[in-house]
Amino acid sequence: MNYPLHLAILVLLWGYIYTSWSLMGRLGLVSFGHGAFMGIGAYTVVMLWNHFGLSPWLGAIAAFVFSAVVAIVIGWPCFRFRIVGHYFALVTLALSEVTRLIFIAARDHTGGSLGATPNGALVDGTSASLWALQFSSKLPWLLIVTALWLFGLWVWRQVDRSMGRLALQAISEEEEAAASIGIHVTRAKLRITIISALMTCAGGILYAQYQLYVNPDTVSGIAISLQMVFGVIAGGMFVMLGPTVGAAFTLLLAEGLRLAFGNRYPALDATIYGVMLVLFIIYMPKGILGAALEGWKAARRRKAAPA
């Protein structure tokens, strides 16, 4: 029973993180740096807990502040000086790698590339500590990540229905024209970036607490950032449940490959990801869910109007 539960938790958690990424990704701000925000969330909370005994709830506040500062320091100059498209992707790509390298370099405190484990709070047979955000059973985690995932979908819907979403779409098409009708381009971009970064940071915090382990490679760096981009493209970034479908797809693919081939071909999943990413971008740019919904709508139209 634990394994399906584990998969469900991961799908929902990654679904939430991909949804957070898509909030800006689908509006023309394609970030390859979200691994940084996930890593900041994971590491800040675990380090404050291990070194100062600070509860993850308080550590989360520090992590949010930290993420917001990084989002502004990176985002503001990019948006102010109109670094868009590929250049924005490159700047953010550097951000995720720099973050990973910092975690490794600070090995005296972070455990370096071996990672770190939060000090256990479940002693003397206790099975749950809300204060330490540690639970020995998976059920509380399922509830927590479900709530978080629903929150992510709610934010998506709020953004989707706002004038701000139209403004960002307008900016992604014609930035100068958008400014000429009174849209504060830098502020509009920065706002959605901060929302997306903070949500991703929250995902990183819970991921670390759930796994009870942080590692520079699994919570930050290029690999994780690319995984988000690929997952979202596979699922579909323009529909609300697309990122979640992408999370389910990538996770089941990785698990399937692992079950089928074990550890015989360690880079096999990455290779298949790469090939599939290219195929998706060329043949299914709207993703699995986007394409499925489109096909379904087309079928309905044909049914409604038989020629």
Next chain:
Amino acid sequence: MLLVDGLTKSFDGFLAVKNVSFEVAEGEILGLIGPNGSGKSTTFNLIAGALKPTAGSVRFRGAEIGGLPAYRVAHAGIGRTHQIPKPFRKLSLVDNVALAAFYGANETISREEAYRRAKDTLALVGIVSTDVQKLGAAGLKKLELARALATQPKLLLADESLGGLDHGEMEQAAELLAAIRGKRGITIVWVEHIMGVLMRVVDRCVVLDHGEVIARGRPAEVARDPKVIEVYLGTDAPEVQAATHARRQ
């Protein structure tokens, strides 16, 4: 209403606009004309905040706006159109205009109010299509105009509203600008390199050549000015004469 004083713009040492000064009175339509490359569009972009002036000042209703970013110029009450239309193609027609109404107003308005203003404005400029993708050259120019007007400007900067239009469409566009001034009391600065149709509608002209003002005054005076005739010689000169003649009758 608008006071441009000593406006200068240098691109890596090339002076695109040299010490340009002119004034726009409330309620008038001013034609800013000149051949291609004369600095009209640069002057226009300097006023609209798309470019930062190298020197000089732009005062609008008593406040300095030179060098302000474009969105603040919009909030100050200046709307602009683009020479090459820049529609938001992924948005619906009404969304295009409602965005301008929502973000361009110098006040906080509700979404409903923004959409109401957008529909009014679309009706004013007379766009019948509902799909941005289906708009032709004239329709896209009208959309530019609608978007600028939806921000409820006191001053409208119209950039080459006639470019790419056939003769009938030009006449319609000119009438539309005149009607906008009449109905909404909006002051207009109209940039154009084609003189013909414009000369019948504008109250005054400022003529630019090589980044400098070479003539200013009422259309009939400007059209007789030897310097202007020289600049336009062989291109629009006979058309200018015909246009001013038509106006006198």
